Amino acid sequence: MALYVHKYGGTSVGTVERIQHVADKIVQARRSGDDIVVVVSAMSGETDRLLGLAKQMQERPNPRELDVLLSTGEQVTIALLCMALEARDCPAVSYTGAQARILTDAAHTKARILDIDTAKIRRDLDQGRVVVVAGFQGVSEEGDITTLGRGGSDTTAVALAAALEADECRIYTDVDGVYTTDPRVEPKARRLDRITFEEMLEMASLGSKVLQIRAVEFAGKYNVPLRVLSTFDDGPGTLITYEEEDMEQALISGIAFNRDEAKLTVEGVPDRPGIAAAILGPVADANIEVDMIVQNVAEDDTTDFTFTVHRNDYPKALEILERVRQDLNARKVTGDDRIVKVSLVGVGMRSHAGIASKMFRALAQEGINIRMISTSEIKISVVLDEKYLELAVRTLHDAFELDKAQA
Amino acid sequence: MALYVHKYGGTSVGTVERIQHVADKIVQARRSGDDIVVVVSAMSGETDRLLGLAKQMQERPNPRELDVLLSTGEQVTIALLCMALEARDCPAVSYTGAQARILTDAAHTKARILDIDTAKIRRDLDQGRVVVVAGFQGVSEEGDITTLGRGGSDTTAVALAAALEADECRIYTDVDGVYTTDPRVEPKARRLDRITFEEMLEMASLGSKVLQIRAVEFAGKYNVPLRVLSTFDDGPGTLITYEEEDMEQALISGIAFNRDEAKLTVEGVPDRPGIAAAILGPVADANIEVDMIVQNVAEDDTTDFTFTVHRNDYPKALEILERVRQDLNARKVTGDDRIVKVSLVGVGMRSHAGIASKMFRALAQEGINIRMISTSEIKISVVLDEKYLELAVRTLHDAFELDKAQA
Known part of the structure; x- marks a missing residue:
């Protein structure tokens, strides 16, 4: 029995129907008997809507309050996804960043994760529950809500996978993997079965915006196997791993x-x-x-x-x-x-x-x-x-x- | 220097402009040097929008997850109000129910307040801040988010006023006080300057829906002077108090x-x-x-x-x-x-x-x-x-x- 962390971004949970689709995918993944921790983002458009409200209140919104505001986006998604899972007879429990004890520094709107206390999550997994955690957010030592900055949900997923020593961290997106280049420019572009962390870092920082660069760094640092795959299609995606000694390397990825x-x-x-x-x-x-x-x-x-x-x-x-x-x-x-x-x-x-x-x-x-x-x-x-x-x-x-x- | 708890309901914070108006009122009230703790509801319509989403996920939404979902409504308002106050050079800090340590039982969607730890709030007040607390919500001993049921923001305000031994709890609504009867039926209906808790309970339970009945009971129990007044007009409103010995009672209120x-x-x-x-x-x-x-x-x-x-x-x-x-x-x-x-x-x-x-x-x-x-x-x-x-x-x-x- 393996432990997987799944992460679904804003587009994957952008509507009621898509959240239900994600619930179906999780129920299906549970059939194999594996434990699953799910990290979700805010429904697409929600963060921008909240930012718009904030800017009407204060030209440069107070960072502490901005984090209180923006963190509601993921909180809505975790609750809705748990309801969808429960409706499918799949026991589930949601945690905000603070409830999951994702401890960060106090740098509001761009906080860094310091530590995660996984005791509660492990207990829930042992009791057969799917654990759904709000991405992008944490809590400072003072008890203030913090956020990790845009795209921080990837980082949450990788950090949880590291803390839980998960077998794999699966980032579900609207693309089915990492490609040799952008298929919109070169139709012959090919999905890579695997790529190293270092290559992925270079690809990401150079504009192949599949994954947050911080998440890849984090995964590399803690050696968390990371897989990018599609929410909407089945397929193996691309596995991002350390370069292995016996791996015949392609010249160019x-x-x-x-x-x-x-x-x-x-x-x-x-x-x-x-x-x-x-x-x-x-x-x-x-x-x-x-x-x-x-x-x-x-x-x-x-x-x-x-x-x-x-x-x-x-x-x-x-x-x-x-x-x-x-x-x-x-x-x-x-x-x-x-x-x-x-x-x-x-x-x-x-x-x-x-x-x-x-x-x-x-x-x-x-x-x-x-x-x-x-x-x-x-x-x-x-x-x-x-x-x-x-x-x-x-x-x-x-x-x-x-x-x-x-x- | 007195301490007041203000409570603004969903209609009072229903739009960006109304939240700004509330911020203006608070800044004005601060001029007298009084300390102010503010309790706010979700922007009007928000709770219904969230409930609608929940019901699309699960016919009878899981109560624990429903509380996680609904509590985001007030969390949005506290952040926006604090930004509006900060934009007016009024130092402010927001707390969710959990952050304010509003401890409740675990009866999701209809929890009862057990205790409030006011240490953090007092420290903020001492430092000259307006403290903005999310109404309607609390946290159970297990760390789960709870809600007090519809209209629970009144109860939050009264409970905070009791715990802080506030001089008065002011419930701002869209009416300017308690009337002798419904002015839509009897145009000669007159605003009462004061009314006793007991009378208010009878009036509330009989359909004069100005205040949550639980809030009035709570105020009566802890002897918190309660005042109902208008968010939109100035005026003294109606004070709800214990019957005083030397008070010449009106026969009929x-x-x-x-x-x-x-x-x-x-x-x-x-x-x-x-x-x-x-x-x-x-x-x-x-x-x-x-x-x-x-x-x-x-x-x-x-x-x-x-x-x-x-x-x-x-x-x-x-x-x-x-x-x-x-x-x-x-x-x-x-x-x-x-x-x-x-x-x-x-x-x-x-x-x-x-x-x-x-x-x-x-x-x-x-x-x-x-x-x-x-x-x-x-x-x-x-x-x-x-x-x-x-x-x-x-x-x-x-x-x-x-x-x-x-x-």
Whole structure:
């Protein structure tokens, strides 16, 4: 008899009918005799509705009260799902984050889980109940309701799976797994049977928004086997695990991309220590998140410093850099908000030379100009003109034969 | 510096604008330097919306889960009100029933308050905060969320006022106080400046639905001064207190009435012990609430037994009585579902003879036939044909000069 944690997101529990469908799935899963703990999100649209009410009350809603407000979303879902289970003669019990003793720090609206006391949940499981826990929320040591930030339900599920030492944490979504790339861009994209935590992290942060990145980190840290699968279709989904010694690694797992990038360059920066901090400090102070950073070797006594930001932050970043340029006595600031990032991800590339050159060659053959390059151990990212995105993804998908299952 | 508990019901917090209005009222009340604890209900319509969702999940929703679900209604309101207060530079903190440690028994959907730990609330008040508590809900010793049943927010307010030894518990509603009778029936109806708990109980149970009867009982038991006043208009409202020794009592405080009555009579019942139980037992078993009960002295060896029920229960009650009649060998069962009850209420009548005869004479002069009479220490109730309701109320209002303030 195994123990599974299931997680159903907002879309999966978005209507009365969908909650009933989830109840059916759980009842079916129970037939095998396995224990099941379910984590659910708020019904889709509910969190936005509550946020809308909050903003009518206070321009920047008090974070403690915002958490009290938003946490009602999941509380509604846990109760409704338990009723649906009870209506199917499946004993069930619901817990809010506080009732499940999901202890967090006091950082309202973005709290981190510190500890989970699983005694109550274990007792319920022993008594044959399905335990339904509100995702996204916890309680501080002072007894205040906290929330983990958007998408935090994934984190709740993984944390519970870790605390309960579950056999698997199953994240049910509206996609049936993790793909080699976005099927809307490359119809030949293939569902992966498995992917490593590290690859998943690179895929997630690069825009394959299947899972919350924090949840994947958490799963990796506590070695919780994580499976992404569809609420609406049957199928094995994609298993996310540690790289196993005897596992023949595919060279490349997938191609991630990000459409909403903009790049900025400060040209002719005096090449001396502290320059990177002098440029990025004011940008960070303005709460602008920086993605890729590239600095090339100095020519003469100056260098060019380039980084990318979200496209929405481009005008503000440009304004800040103009001020920084004057302070630093740099030559000029240039930028482009019509660029995209395309990344090749795969733990296999660690031990294989020639991946980068194969990638660059494939792009060159299609006449695609590479504007920036950045690499890590398991990914290679290139910045391209926006217009090339789809062509580049398809070209690389073909070049690395991602449509074919790899041993 | 005084301590007040304010309670705002669903209509008073029914929209974003109304919550903002309530926040304005609280800020104004704070100007005097008084401490304020606020109890709020769910926004009007919200509880029904949630109940609707529940019934789609399970025909008879699991009571524990129903409480988890319904309690979100007030949780939304406390957060929104605190945000509105904070936006007005008024420090505020919200507590759910569980956070405020409103300990109840485990009778889900109709729990009773056992104890309130006010330490946290007192600390917040000392720090200059307005404390906003979710009405209608509490927590059981096992940590489960409970609710007190419809209208339970009044009870929460009174219980908090008792536990905090507040100077007054102010129930803000959509009426500006307790009236001598319903102004829609008698336009000369007058707002009472004060009324005793006992009178209020008789008025409430007889259909003047300003306050939850349990809240009034609670206030009476713990001697919490209770004031009913309007959320939307300024004014002193009506103070509900113990009868004071030196208080010159008005003879009559008001006239309550109930439109939805039906009466049933079992005629020719053998006059022997246990008859009342034999008749009312099966009625109670069918969950039919009985209001007035009248049994007259026996003629020969038989008696007539009459009682009233809610009009909706009339057909079912009639059916039950027919069975009972056969068992008891009584003569026949008659009934009438076109009757109303009109009651004169006043602690003053205890010490004044002649109230009843004055009442009956006034009704007789208008040709109104009395069908049943029942009396208690502080009220006299008569059952009349439905068509006489308005005439009877106005006649008695005039006869006892209720439009004039009494010393």
